[in-house]
Amino acid sequence: MSDEHSRADLVAKLLHPKSIAIVGASNDPVKLSGRPVDYLRRFGYTGRILPINRGRETVQGLPAYPSLADAPAEIDLAMVMLPAAEVAECLRDCQRHGVSVAIVAAAGFAEASAKGAELQAELQAVVRETGVRVLGPNCLGAISVAERAVPTFTSALDEDMRLRSGPIGFVSQSGAFGSFIFSAAQRTGIGFTHYLNTGNEADLSVAEVLDALLDTADTKVLLAYLEGVTDGRRLLEVARRANELDKPILAVKVGSSAAGARAAQSHTASLAGADTVFDGAARQFGIVRLSGMDPLLDAARLFAAGRRARGNRLSTLSLSGGAGVLMADAAAAHGIDVPVWDEQWQQAMAEVIPPFGSARNPIDLTATLISDPPMLRRSLRIAVTHPDTDLIAVLLGNADRGAEQLVDAIEEAYQATDRPFVVVWTGGNGRPAELLAERGIPCYSDPGRAAAALGALVEYGRRPPVSTPCRPTDVDSAAARAVVASARAAGQRVLDEYTASQLIAAYGIPRAEYRVVAGPDAAVAAAAELAGPVAVKLRSSKVPHKSDIGGVRLGLTTAAEVWAAAEQVLRAEPSGELLVQRMAEPGTELILGIQRDPAFGPVVLAGFGGVLAELLADSKVAVAPIDARTATDLLCSLRGAALFDGVRGGQPVDLDAVADALARLSWLAHDLADDLVSLDVNPLVVGAGGAIAVDCLAELG
Numbered sequence: 001m002s003d004e005h006s007r008a009d010l011v012a013k014l015l016h017p018k019s020i021a022i023v024g025a026s027n028d029p030v031k032l033s034g035r036p037v038d039y040l041r042r043f044g045y046t047g048r049i050l051p052i053n054r055g056r057e058t059v060q061g062l063p064a065y066p067s068l069a070d071a072p073a074e075i076d077l078a079m080v081m082l083p084a085a086e087v088a089e090c091l092r093d094c095q096r097h098g099v100s101v102a103i104v105a106a107a108g109f110a111e112a113s114a115k116g117a118e119l120q121a122e123l124q125a126v127v128r129e130t131g132v133r134v135l136g137p138n139c140l141g142a143i144s145v146a147e148r149a150v151p152t153f154t155s156a157l158d159e160d161m162r163l164r165s166g167p168i169g170f171v172s173q174s175g176a177f178g179s180f181i182f183s184a185a186q187r188t189g190i191g192f193t194h195y196l197n198t199g200n201e202a203d204l205s206v207a208e209v210l211d212a213l214l215d216t217a218d219t220k221v222l223l224a225y226l227e228g229v230t231d232g233r234r235l236l237e238v239a240r241r242a243n244e245l246d247k248p249i250l251a252v253k254v255g256s257s258a259a260g261a262r263a264a265q266s267h268t269a270s271l272a273g274a275d276t277v278f279d280g281a282a283r284q285f286g287i288v289r290l291s292g293m294d295p296l297l298d299a300a301r302l303f304a305a306g307r308r309a310r311g312n313r314l315s316t317l318s319l320s321g322g323a324g325v326l327m328a329d330a331a332a333a334h335g336i337d338v339p340v341w342d343e344q345w346q347q348a349m350a351e352v353i354p355p356f357g358s359a360r361n362p363i364d365l366t367a368t369l370i371s372d373p374p375m376l377r378r379s380l381r382i383a384v385t386h387p388d389t390d391l392i393a394v395l396l397g398n399a400d401r402g403a404e405q406l407v408d409a410i411e412e413a414y415q416a417t418d419r420p421f422v423v424v425w426t427g428g429n430g431r432p433a434e435l436l437a438e439r440g441i442p443c444y445s446d447p448g449r450a451a452a453a454l455g456a457l458v459e460y461g462r463r464p465p466v467s468t469p470c471r472p473t474d475v476d477s478a479a480a481r482a483v484v485a486s487a488r489a490a491g492q493r494v495l496d497e498y499t500a501s502q503l504i505a506a507y508g509i510p511r512a513e514y515r516v517v518a519g520p521d522a523a524v525a526a527a528a529e530l531a532g533p534v535a536v537k538l539r540s541s542k543v544p545h546k547s548d549i550g551g552v553r554l555g556l557t558t559a560a561e562v563w564a565a566a567e568q569v570l571r572a573e574p575s576g577e578l579l580v581q582r583m584a585e586p587g588t589e590l591i592l593g594i595q596r597d598p599a600f601g602p603v604v605l606a607g608f609g610g611v612l613a614e615l616l617a618d619s620k621v622a623v624a625p626i627d628a629r630t631a632t633d634l635l636c637s638l639r640g641a642a643l644f645d646g647v648r649g650g651q652p653v654d655l656d657a658v659a660d661a662l663a664r665l666s667w668l669a670h671d672l673a674d675d676l677v678s679l680d681v682n683p684l685v686v687g688a689g690g691a692i693a694v695d696c697l698a699e700l701g
């Protein structure tokens, strides 16, 4: 089945099923296997419910059937509520009876034991053999709000919950925690189109479900809760499509700490991918990453309003000067400016607020607002027409008695502008927040949380366009492959500096000029040829980290120095050869690298520090290949990026040269993905007139 066709099938059968069979439906609505039927009935599912139970003629008052074969109607979706050992056979049954999508609830698969892993492998074999698509196993099911389709046993539906519809589609790897998030969101006024839990992802992954959700017209914002990414490249393709459709993906990815990654691994039986790689991939492909449940839902509330930030200039109008200051501080921490209004606009604002207020921005309406609620309307009418405002925040609190009037004024202003607009209402009886939620206006109780949500919206607005990079025409991949082939023939897995540098040279990355020689006399002759200060280094496949044994001597200017250095280096490892290398001009030292990530494949890294790179921990990652513009974005996102402009009167460095080298390295990573496990250019020395690799090391898989 083509991608598009299989997506269409998932949209029709998983997201909008017209009939659902519950296989192993219990008569007892309290049992897990009894809940889906109970929920489908209670929430008023608009399609047909077909309980399958081999021992009963009715289940919870509905006609039941002993097997799928006996069901009297076409079945769009099967919810399999059988123990793990019975699932594979049930899926074969699904295929025999034309059911193409199933949800498998049972636990006891790869997350549980070696025996469970075997069952999961068998399930995957059945998926391949039958083409039946599976959500799960070890999953809580799905909720489609419009149809009230709730093939799930989640406790989120236990109490008397009113399913609230809205523009958000949510996919979670975690079943229980995803349900907590869903329930918390619903209760604070955030509405959904769909919520799905992917569990062990034996077949359908978060990426594939997000992809299907993109094709549902009512879903405008996607939320993802991830523990480990299994098919990173697929996720990025989905992110690319989401970008084209302007449907933002907001993601929480847990497992950033070592302990968190361990827990994620045992929880969903998937590896938590390296966190920095996910971070880089998310930035590169416009996925907005949030740090936890509250930030995710705060951002979701704002994104659901459907407005986009065209800039980062915030105007705040506050009843409390203190709240205004707190908002300004939090805004700054999230990359948002609170610029002082120009004179003319300050004067206009000053005419409608008390003389002891402030019209500068943050605008302080003062506590006079309590006795003069119309002031809010007057001041907001000015704020929504202020041309240099990209974002608006109104900060209020308590004032339960006059709340309706204030909310009306806010609504008038909200409707008068298409700019992102938030309300922070702190304290009080909670009624204003409800009124605002009913009118679709994002409301928060804490300025800091509102600022973080605005920051996420600004970040999304600034995302670079996702590009399709072109391979530079002058790279010589055949030469690079030949280097790898001869290293393999010589039994080398770790490529020494000289050999590794041949790989980067084949991709057009400048490297310091080398001579390979056998002894001190030849080293002196080579140094004379290279003219200028040289380095003498050990070349030995036995010693990848040559400086550890004194195998690197730098800045040698006289023949005597070169001779002595060569002699000492060879004494440390007599079986080695010598590299004589022209010294690079002093400059800023960077590290560039290639890594192979289990989820995202080949990635490149750039950071400050050269040999101090690990200490400084200032590096970023991108998924290969990239073009020079993406490389430039990555370099400019480093904490120390100001160093590129030159420090203490120094000249700016040649950033274009570094970006070009990084983009070329990304093509090497991409083209030799099957061979290269890692490659470090460390350092790449960059000055005003270019960048040059002076050391290099690579490892083959």
Ligand SMILES: CC(=O)SCCNC(=O)CCNC(=O)[C@H](O)C(C)(C)COP(=O)(O)OP(=O)(O)OC[C@H]1O[C@@H](n2cnc3c(N)ncnc32)[C@H](O)[C@@H]1OP(=O)(O)O
Pocket: 023, 024, 025, 026, 027, 028, 031, 032, 033, 034, 052, 053, 054, 055, 056, 066, 080, 081, 082, 083, 084, 086, 105, 106, 107, 108, 138, 139, 140, 174, 175, 176, 177, 199
């Ligand atoms: C928490 C997270 O993060 S995600 C969620 C992960 N999943 C879980 O935690 C689920 C854990 N539980 C399981 O895996 C269980 O095996 C379940 C839920 C799949 C099934 O468990 P049970 O409820 O014990 O099923 P049970 O064996 O009682 O069968 C249910 C009904 O189907 C009937 N039935 C059983 N097998 C079949 C069959 N092959 N065909 C038709 N009917 C059947 C039974 O007779 C029973 O009917 P009854 O209760 O009306 O008498």
